[in-house]
Amino acid sequence: MVDFDGKTFVKSAETRMRKSVESLKSNLQTLRTGRATPDLLARVTVEYYGAETPLTQLASVSVQGSQLVVSPYDKSALQDMDAALLEANLGMVPSNDGEVIRLTVPQLTEERRKEIMKKAKQIGEEAKVAVRNIRRSANDDVKKQSKELGEDTTRATTDDIQKTTDKIIKEIEAVVATKEKDIMKV
Template sequence: MQVNDPMIKENQERMAKTEDALRRELGKIRAGRANASLLNQVMVNYYGAPTPLNQMAQITVPEARVLLVNPYDKSSLKDVEHALLAANLGISPANDGDVIRLVIPQLTEERRKEIAKEVKAKAEEAKVAIRNIRRDIMDALKKSEKDGELTEDDLHDLEDVAQKVTDQSIKNIDAIRAEKEKEILEG
């Protein structure tokens, strides 16, 4: 949706950032399928400096439920293994001296439903954040009208645009949630 008003445009960007944050948050949730983003938060103590795992190793998905971590520097294999254990992912790393394999365990039906509830809760949090942004927009527009910067007609037009932007963002969040729930429930 093309928006011309700078105030609404700024808040539309805030809504997009909320959607991106939800995607990142849901990316951390293990769905019974191998996903390299599961390791995005893993930090390895590499020569005394905390280094993101994805910057010091190639992470591939050779099979649906297997992550393969291939460090660029083979001498760091033990450090990578310790970092994976410390990350508390619920997955035991298998070190064969060359690469580390992480086999994602199959989820039970009960666990899938629990995770789906968690996804739904995170999506609701994101919707609340979107509604708070809309409230900020509406308050700012009313203040502008009160200060004489906007006419009453302009106020109503901009409120309509703000509502459409909000509705689109809520729709996007529902789509993100539905996609993750499908991934989890299909396994």
């Protein structure tokens, strides 16, 4: 009999699944909910000296009322940032005054809210797929060792992996549902 701890194996799979949930949460933060928040610009990258660099590393982003104010650390990159913000298709038009870039966050229309909800569901579905892939990988690893483990241990471990997967999928659905409520709140 091989020294095999099913609980440790399941914990390892759960840890990897939890990383998918954390990734989901950070991805959902970048979706607009009608309020100005610096997280809206988290995915914007700027061509800076030949390298794609996150905007948040090149400038400070602050909130002033319903506006986002982007203050570049290097004023020579202002035009590149302006172009990157236009390209990002955020639904906001950047206003560049030579010192800072201002983005007015408009109120969301019903149609735009529905589009953002679809995107939130898509991000949630991607997280579920990632979790299911982790489950499949963990089950494959258990099956590879099934001859040494025995039928009972193999079945118990795969059952525990499935229970963990179900729990994490419910958590993902709850996170997405919370974001959907936030998006639909006027």
